[in-house]
Amino acid sequence: MTTRTAEGALPLERLLGKASATALEKYLGLRTVAELLNYFPRRYLNRGELTPISGLPFDEDVTLIARVLSVSNRRMRQRKGSITDVVISDDTSAGTGTLKISFFNGWRAEKELRPGARAMFSGKVGFFNRALTLTNPDYVLLDDEGTAESVALAPIPVYPAVAKLPSWKIGNAISALLDAVQLDALSDPLPAEILSREKFLALDQAYLMIHRPANTEQWQRARDRFRYQEALLLQTALARRRAQTKAQHAVARPGLSDGLLAAFDAALPFTLTDGQRAVGEQISAELAAGAGDSAASSEGPMHRLLQGEVGSGKTLVALRAMLQVIDSGGQAALLAPTEVLAAQHYQSIRKTLGPLAEAGMLGGDEQGTQLALLTGTMNTAAKKASLLAAASGQAGIVIGTHALLSDQVQFFDLGLIVVDEQHRFGVEQRDALRLKAAHPPHLLVMTATPIPRTVAMTVFGDLETSVLKELPAGRAPISSFVVGLAENPGWSRRIWQRSREEIDAGHQVYVVCPRIGEQEGSEAASGDEPEDSAGESRELTSVIEMVEQLRREPSLVGCRIEALHGKLDPAEKSRVMADFAAGLVHVLVSTTVIEVGVDVPNATLMVIMDADRFGISQLHQLRGRVGRGGLPGTALLVTELEPEHPSRRRIDAVAATTDGFALSQEDLKLRREGDILGASQSGGRSALRLLRVLDHEELIEQARADASALIAADPTLSAHPDLEEAIEASLNPEKEAFLERG
The missing domain is CATH 3.40.50.300 (P-loop containing nucleotide triphosphate hydrolases)
Incomplete structure (x- = not known):
């Protein structure tokens, strides 16, 4: 191991002491100098970006300075945990305003944000209970005399944090590390010719500017360098794999x-x-x-x-x-x-x-x-x-x-x-x-x-x-409609009348629910609940309850209604599916077990209950089960949310187009990118730190071209040991698995 390599591999305990190193390893999984240096801020708080409460824009990222008026804690009804509600107030030239902020399992917020405390808050403005809110915002406590005018001009780094290790403690540890480590002794994975061509910062400068920026330009230059570095490591690993495959x-x-x-x-x-x-x-x-x-x-x-x-x-x-x-x-x-x-x-x-x-x-x-x-x-x-x-x-x-x-x-x-x-x-x-x-x-x-x-x-x-992209002849178009029960409660009965019309025409109906039964979890989503609907107390529709309801529904008298879900005995599951395929079952009430591959050409109508609880791609997949036999398909996306609720945006997007590629772009915008990339498989954080696949296409293409050229000229990277070492360190087997999950 070279001296340059050894510097980055040093255990944090050697430079920060046992207590800090233990906390960083326990809560963030960071063990070495290089791992902590590469734990980059998720955003920066700048004085020039402050927004008064009275002028908060919906669905945008904002930063504001405010004083805490009150703090309260309540248990969540539908799942384990608690919500800490903090009411804050500002007093600016634009006028006084108040805002309720919610923290899920916010023990740190409850402890630190006491009445009278002053802090800088940063997050996306959401909507809950007909009022604007911030949910789980980042915050930095300020000195009591701190006002918007006296906050330091230098941007404040905000790090991805956990309850037991807040952003400011992570920042303190990184600041101590920057003072203790020989930054110019660290090995730089970027080849010299690329550094020169792109006019990137040297590695030691980049680390200082991303963690201790004097102004916005500094952290942006450092971020650009590390973003390209991340893309190059990823694309070089993939280029090497392509070369190994071709060699077989x-x-x-x-x-x-x-x-x-x-x-x-x-x-x-x-x-x-x-x-x-x-x-x-x-x-x-x-x-x-x-x-x-x-x-x-x-x-x-x-x-x-x-x-x-x-x-x-x-x-x-x-x-x-x-x-x-x-x-x-x-x-x-x-x-x-x-x-x-x-x-x-x-x-x-x-x-x-x-x-x-x-x-x-x-x-x-x-x-x-x-x-x-x-x-x-x-x-x-x-x-x-x-x-x-x-x-x-x-x-x-x-x-x-x-x-x-x-x-x-x-x-x-x-x-x-x-x-x-x-x-x-x-x-x-x-x-x-x-x-x-x-x-x-x-x-x-x-x-x-x-x-x-x-x-x-x-x-x-x-x-x-x-x-x-082309659909075979005989595939009929699918029409999708949002059925908003909040503004049109009478439509709930019309859904089943519409279902009976399809059945009387000789066709069949799917009804999709997010839950199996009263005590069962959801089969609806592969990831977390949508953030903007967390903590809501509404009861979600279940397969078992829906079957009982529909068997009592006057519009469906005489129809055979069956359930299908993942907890059924396999023989029962096969029997129900076979009967539905044979046309013996008129209405199939199911979880998302029918999401892919199920092909019943005679099914023409799909009713998706609580459609706001499903992701965009999942709704698109589900509705693809109808319109498969040359008969026009219809999907009814049923929701009880108010029209202005942010979660309505997902189902409105699905109803607006059947272009799956356009929807996938919208999906990436609305969801955490780590979920799209399957990175939740390894600890919940995206394996991508600064790179965003939707926003950085040109950079990814450049890194791919550079990586392909590097591997073509040097398949083993023998001339670039620092690059090879960085790939091995950043793409360990657990993280490399994410590359193939998608």
Whole structure:
């Protein structure tokens, strides 16, 4: 270890003492000099940005100085914890105003913000109980004589903090560290030519200016340097992974001109869309790469992300790729996130292939293959049959859930892995399946969640990306409407009358609820509740209650109404889904278990209760379950929130467009970026500190180009040891997993 490396790796205890170092490790996970120096402020408080309470703008970030009038604490009704309410007042030339601020589990705020205390508050103005508010704002206590005019001119750094370690204590620790460490002895990961080209600050200057800025320009220059550095580390790690993948020798799978794929294409009762044909040709060429030279491809295995709108025909593209691999003597595995989706894929592909899926069976096509399904709840006999079919090669396509990753599962010759809904799986699952192949298998991952280009470039940077935007012929448009019960309470009865109209026309209805039952948690959202609705006491609709209500609903007399959710016995779940698919169930009341893959062409209406409790992408996915059979689909987004409530913005956005890519941009604006990127998998903080994939496209593209050039010239980074060391330090296995989760 060099002297420069050693300086950054020094334990904090050596420079800050045991008490401070212990607190930083316990509450923030920071152990070394480099880790604390790279714990950057989340924002800065500036005197020139102060806003009087009387002039607060809604939904904007503000900074204000105020005195505490009162502090109170109350328990939350719907979940564990408490809310600390602080009423503050200012006295400016613009007039006196008061504001209530809320802190969730705000023990520190309750202790520090006593009546009479003066502080600078910074946060986004929200709306609650028909009044403007700040929720969990950052704050800095000021001396009592401190006024807006006497606050120091230098910007005040505000650090991401926890209750037991507030921003000011973190700032004190960093300030002490800056005085104790030899900043010019730290190794700089940025290559000298890039530093010179971009006129970036030297590393020691950048650390001083980001933590102790004398003015706004200083922290902005430092931030720009560290933001690019973050992008370069990320893109170099991905470029190295792409290079390693290309260096592997995959078995080429060129297919046959008169094989299973040709027979399937000849029997298709419709024409492929231009997009399906173009992406199919691209995938086919990558599967076949190197076939003319030898059995091993010099190009490495295919690693491709296929994204497309709900109903764009991704599964058909994947199926044609699987058939090409089977024609080449290999097998394909399709990994699905849920048993419902795995069973749906199995039935759908079996129906699509017809006799071609029944090789060796009575009436089967001799050119065909067989399918096997493997899930965790299958009985022993069925599981043994599927395991044998996979291991012997009898099954060309093996479809399953996480059960495919079991040590019991073996393949005869696994040539292609297809992962459906990539964001449901981590890198560990993908690798576990890869290891079951004798040679590096080709990989195709699919997602129906539209991904902005910069997210794909950052999160899926080791995969080539294909996009299907065109919907196949016969897909009907989906109309979406916000049903606001706060302003139109009479519409609640009209929802079920509208449902009966669809049923009388021979169609079926989905009703989606955020909860299973009274004591059950939500299946609605994969992340936290929306921040602007936290602490509300309204009762959310549950599947069990809704089924009982609808069975008593006069408009639905004579209709069969059934429930579907994740707590049901698997056999019951399969029975209900099969009956709904067969048209025997008129109304299916469900959680988001039907979010992806469920395909019932006769379902034309979806009613989403408490739609404000779902994310934008989830609402878009859900409504994609209707309008799948050539019949127009309708989605009713039901909410009890007032029209001016911030959460209404999400459902208004979904109702306004069916363009999933436009919605994904809106989703990124409204949600924490860490959630979008899947970083909540490792501790809740985004693995991105300063980089924002939606805002910094040009910078990411530049870093990607620089990284590709660096790896092309120096695949092992032997000429750039400081860069390699920084990548290893910042992208440990836990954080690197986030790159592939998306």
